[in-house]
Amino acid sequence: EDVISPDCLAAFLADVQQVRPRPSTCQVRRLLSILSPPLVLRGGLLTPLGLAQLLCSPSNSLIDPAKRPVFQDMTQPLSSYLIETSHNTYLEGNQLSSRSSVLRYVEVLRTGCRSVEVDVWDGADGEPVVKHGYTVTTEVLFEDVIGAIADHAFVASEYPVIISIEQHCGALQRIKQGKIMTRVLGDRLLKPPWDETTNDIDIHRMQQVSPWSARGRFLVKSERGCCERCRNPLPMYDRCIALPSMKLTRSEKNALQHSASEEDCLVPEPARQACHVSSMTAGKVLKLRHAVGEESLRRWNSRYLSRAYPEGTMIASGNIDPLPLWLSGVQMVALNYQTPDRALLLNEGLFRSYNGGCGYVLKGAELLGKATSSALRLSVRECRCRRLRLRICCGHRLPRPEAPQADCPEVLAAVGSSFIGPDVSSPLVVVGLEPGGQVSQTRPAANDGYHPVFNHDAEFTISEAPLHILSFEVRDAPTGQPIARRA
Numbered sequence: 350e351d352v353i354s355p356d357c358l359a360a361f362l363a364d365v366q367q368v369r370p371r372p373s374t375c376q377v378r379r380l381l382s383i384l385s386p387p388l389v390l391r392g393g394l395l396t397p398l399g400l401a402q403l404l405c406s407p408s409n410s411l412i413d414p415a416k417r418p419v420f421q422d423m424t425q426p427l428s429s430y431l432i433e434t435s436h437n438t439y440l441e442g443n444q445l446s447s448r449s450s451v452l453r454y455v456e457v458l459r460t461g462c463r464s465v466e467v468d469v470w471d472g473a474d475g476e477p478v479v480k481h482g483y484t485v486t487t488e489v490l491f492e493d494v495i496g497a498i499a500d501h502a503f504v505a506s507e508y509p510v511i512i513s514i515e516q517h518c519g520a521l522q523r524i525k526q527g528k529i530m531t532r533v534l535g536d537r538l539l540k541p542p543w544d545e546t547t548n549d550i551d552i553h554r555m556q557q558v559s560p561w562s563a564r565g566r567f568l569v570k571s572e573r574g575c576c577e578r579c580r581n582p583l584p585m586y587d588r589c590i591a592l593p594s595m596k597l598t599r600s601e602k603n604a605l606q607h608s609a610s611e612e613d614c615l616v617p618e619p620a621r622q623a624c625h626v627s628s629m630t631a632g633k634v635l636k637l638r639h640a641v642g643e644e645s646l647r648r649w650n651s652r653y654l655s656r657a658y659p660e661g662t663m664i665a666s667g668n669i670d671p672l673p674l675w676l677s678g679v680q681m682v683a684l685n686y687q688t689p690d691r692a693l694l695l696n697e698g699l700f701r702s703y704n705g706g707c708g709y710v711l712k713g714a715e716l717l718g719k720a721t722s723s724a725l726r727l728s729v730r731e732c733r734c735r736r737l738r739l740r741i742c743c744g745h746r747l748p749r750p751e752a753p754q755a756d757c758p759e760v761l762a763a764v765g766s767s768f769i770g771p772d773v774s775s776p777l778v779v780v781g782l783e784p785g786g787q788v789s790q791t792r793p794a795a796n797d798g799y800h801p802v803f804n805h806d807a808e809f810t811i812s813e814a815p816l817h818i819l820s821f822e823v824r825d826a827p828t829g830q831p832i833a834r835r836a
Contacts, residue, residue, distance in 0.1 A: 351397055353394065353395040353396075356374050358377050358395055381395060384399055384402075387399075388402055401745050404745075405745055410702075411819075412702045412703070416704065417702065418705045419707050420705070421709075423709065425559055426557045426559060427559065427560070427680065428651060428653060428680060429712055429717060430560065430709045430710060430711055431675055431680055431682075432463050432464055432680050432708065432709055433464065433700040434513075434682055435462050435464065436684055437666075438453055438457050438465040439454070439466075439481075439494065441687055442666065442687060444663070444664045444665075444666055445486070446484065446485050447666075448487050449480055449481070449486055451489050451496075454494060454497045455500075457686050459501055459504050460686070461700060461707065462686070463506065463511060463708030463709060464510070464511040464512075464513055464683070465498065465510070465512060465513065466513045467479055467491070467512060467513065467514050468517070469491055469514055469515070469516055469517060469518055470488075470517045470518060475525060476491070476492070477518055477522040477529075478490055478491060479491055482517055491526060492529050495512075495530055495534065496533055498567070499534055499537070503565055506705070506707040506708050507707070508560040508564060508707050508708055508709055509560060509563035509567065510567050511681070512530075512567055512568070513570045514570065516571055520576040520578070520583055523574060523585075526586060526589075527583070527585035527586035527587075527589050530567075530589045537565060537567055538566070539567060540588050541555060542555060552622060555622060555623075558591070560707075560709045568592050569589045569590050569591055570591075570594060570656075571590050571592075571594060572593070572594045574586070592624055592626050592654065593624065594625070594626050594627075595620070595621060595627060596627055596629075597627045605637075605646065606640055621653065623653065625654065626654040626655070626656055627654070627655050628655075629657060630659070630661075631658065631659060631682075632660055634657045635673060635677075638673070647715070647716055648678075648718035649678070650680065651717040654681070655678075655680060656679070657679050657683065666687055667688060668693060669684070669692060670692055670695075671692055672783055673784075675816060676716070678712065678718070682696075695820065698820060713816070735810070735811035736811065737782065737808070737811060739789075739807045742802070742803065742804060743802045743803060744801040746799060747774060747801065747823060747832055747833065748798075748833060749773075749774055749798060750798075750825040774825045774832065775794060775796055775825060776793065776797075776798055776823050777790060777791050777826050778791045778821060779791075779821075779822045779824065780807050780822075782809040782818075782820075783820070784816075787810065789808075791805040792805070795826075821835050
């Protein structure tokens with residue numbers, strides 16, 4: 350019979366799976382003793398079904414088991430982390446005519462996302478509403494949104510949630526927002542120290558916030574405002590803002606452009622503190638990186654917070670490529686979670702299975718601008734001779750593809766007679782390594798989604814970039830429809 354003895358399984362784990370240290374036959378026997386028929390037979394012999402179960406089990410994941418839970422230092426300032434961030438969280442579809450929903454906050458927060466966006470506008474009866482302005486998207490109440498965030502923020506992760514408010518309201522409804530957040534979020538709302546004499550944030554008593562120190566807390570990011578009539582500040586609202594928005598000034602950009610060292614580049618405006626956040630479109634960030642250099646931008650972002658978001662022209666809710674922005678040290682790269690494109694796959698690859706899926710990933714020394722030039726040169730030499738080799742062997746019980754809709758003639762025309770039906774798939778696997786856009790694709794396994802065999806070898810060159818993401822996408826060859834994916 351086709352069975353596997355403990356000795357053969359130990360050799361397979363050591364020689365093929367590269368398990369280190371090499372498992373002993375005694376250890377393998379203990380593993381097999383946990384399994385029951387039909388996975389094993391009498392005498393501790395593993396069946397093919399048992400081998401398939403072992404290979405598809407979480408214990409055989411590509412992810413290093415030591416890096417699945419939270420393992421990084423979580424006591425560093427917020428600027429030292431990449432933070433999982435959502436753009437226009439309330440929208441279910443495109444940016445012009447889709448529905449706004451409170452449930453989107455529930456779904457996004459429960460994936461582990463730690464920064465959500467709230468666009469607030471003046472609503473009827475003095476109640477602020479959340480919507481995409483100057484469009485025909487629907488609206489939801491600001492209080493309902495804050496309530497949903499309060500209820501679901503810390504289900505997937507205990508680390509702080511940043512509520513990024515894009516403010517379009519007048520003074521009265523800003524005051525109403527301050528009252529709502531104070532009442533609904535309560536003591537979990539992290540408020541900055543306040544100077545009663547100046548009616549302003551007390552900068553001298555401000556402390557660095559870390560993910561650890563702010564566990565279970567909410568941090569509001571917003572512009573501070575004033576009454577449009579008397580020009581006085583609005584302390585009821587401003588007291589809720591732990592992360593004030595502050596645009597990057599021309600003098601700061603010039604200082605960045607002419608900097609050559611860490612000391613030179615960190616010449617902020619006198620008013621800028623570590624808690625201030627500068628927000629700009631992805632295009633402007635990449636233009637700034639081209640002008641000042643990636644190293645200067647990394648050093649700046651090691652001290653100060655930045656947020657990048659998609660261009661306003663991306664009305665279909667497409668996403669920006671987050672990797673160049675992460676590699677520039679930008680902490681918050683906002684993505685449209687309703688669009689499951691490749692950018693969102695890379696986002697899942699960085700945050701979902703790494704560091705406990707807590708939504709915060711500590712930057713390495715290079716992204717913090719702390720790596721010495723000699724260390725960088727050594728790293729480049731090492732990377733030039735590094736290769737990643739993979740063998741895509743086979744699949745196991747892949748999901749069936751959905752049949753093309755009858756009201757989609759363009760899909761039916763593209764599929765033609767090659768589509769047999771929803772019971773049969775012809776899967777292929779696309780493996781990619783970023784940055785660099787390296788891709789390797791298997792041949793389709795014709796009409797075999799139950800046990801497709803690929804036997805495909807892929808080889809990638811490891812670049813000198815400090816961050817790499819490996820992605821796997823299984824597609825149905827005739828239709829191009831996705832079956833499964835992981836990064």
